[in-house]
Amino acid sequence: MSEKFDLPFKSDMVPEMLDLGSKLRFRCHKGISCYNACCKKADITLTPYDILRLKDRIGKSSTDFLKDHTVPFRMDKEGLPGVKLRTNDEGVCLFMNEEGCSVYKDRPTACRYYPLGHMSMLTTGSKTDETHYFLVREEHCKGHEENQEQSIAEYLKDQETRQYDEMNREWVQLMLKRRSMGPTVGRPPEATLQLFFMCSYDMERFRRFVLSDSFRNTYDLDDETFVALEKEDVVLMQFGVRFMKQAFYGERTIPERDGVWEKRTEERKEVWEARRQAEIARQQQEEDEKYKDA
Numbered sequence: 001m002s003e004k005f006d007l008p009f010k011s012d013m014v015p016e017m018l019d020l021g022s023k024l025r026f027r028c029h030k031g032i033s034c035y036n037a038c039c040k041k042a043d044i045t046l047t048p049y050d051i052l053r054l055k056d057r058i059g060k061s062s063t064d065f066l067k068d069h070t071v072p073f074r075m076d077k078e079g080l081p082g083v084k085l086r087t088n089d090e091g092v093c094l095f096m097n098e099e100g101c102s103v104y105k106d107r108p109t110a111c112r113y114y115p116l117g118h119m120s121m122l123t124t125g126s127k128t129d130e131t132h133y134f135l136v137r138e139e140h141c142k143g144h145e146e147n148q149e150q151s152i153a154e155y156l157k158d159q160e161t162r163q164y165d166e167m168n169r170e171w172v173q174l175m176l177k178r179r180s181m182g183p184t185v186g187r188p189p190e191a192t193l194q195l196f197f198m199c200s201y202d203m204e205r206f207r208r209f210v211l212s213d214s215f216r217n218t219y220d221l222d223d224e225t226f227v228a229l230e231k232e233d234v235v236l237m238q239f240g241v242r243f244m245k246q247a248f249y250g251e252r253t254i255p256e257r258d259g260v261w262e263k264r265t266e267e268r269k270e271v272w273e274a275r276r277q278a279e280i281a282r283q284q285q286e287e288d289e290k291y292k293d294a
């Protein structure tokens, strides 16, 4: 059994699984008849690192970027919050202009991968995930009719996905782990989902939280770390993943001041037990409903 998390690219097409050595016949260039067609039907899910790159590119805070350029959605049935690039009513990406992509050097992960999708999978019992690729063939995309052939690895190198993959990795693993734990952890309460949103996407709000007195009184971090969290977005984003591991799974990823951990562990036991009971009740209710229908 395995759990998977799609770093999504949505398509109705049936995926063909590929690896880095697989050949890809594809070329996209300015002279092609479909130029920009893909950006006119944009369904782009953003990662935390995508947001950092884009908000810096256009000179906005994360909070303003989220407000002006994204739409929220739920990534799974448990309501994990995600964000997509905002489009106009016809589905055209707001970053598209006649020349092409106005944010090309900082375009999101999904735009770099297209026409590939990729999927991380965590096999039960394994601590590391595996990445698989699949080809998205859409009628409007004529790049598949071009003669250029390269391996998936070559294509991804050309698209400069490596830095994005490295930056996204821990965040993706966080979700894989959540899924691999299944219903035993129960559905996250709304406050946890909001925490996930803040730590993942809204660096200004997360920074205020991390620099607050209550946070400093709880976590045992040195001054140098607080300076880095104040000044560097990437450090803050990576810290956000560590913080979520602690908040969601009880992993001791951030040192706490004396006595805080023990107190929290006691509280957590009660909360997890309450969630477990609520989940059992929910499943029981679903069973009862089925039985009633029968």
Ligand code: SF4
Pocket: 038, 039, 042, 044, 093, 094, 095, 096, 097, 100, 101, 102, 103, 104, 107, 108, 111
């Ligand atoms: S960000 Fe750029 S590449 Fe991605 S959909 Fe928008 S215009 Fe196209």
Ligand code: SF4
Pocket: 027, 028, 029, 032, 034, 035, 036, 037, 038, 039, 114, 115, 140, 141, 142, 143, 144
């Ligand atoms: S070839 Fe495909 S990816 Fe390139 S512009 Fe056309 S639709 Fe977009």
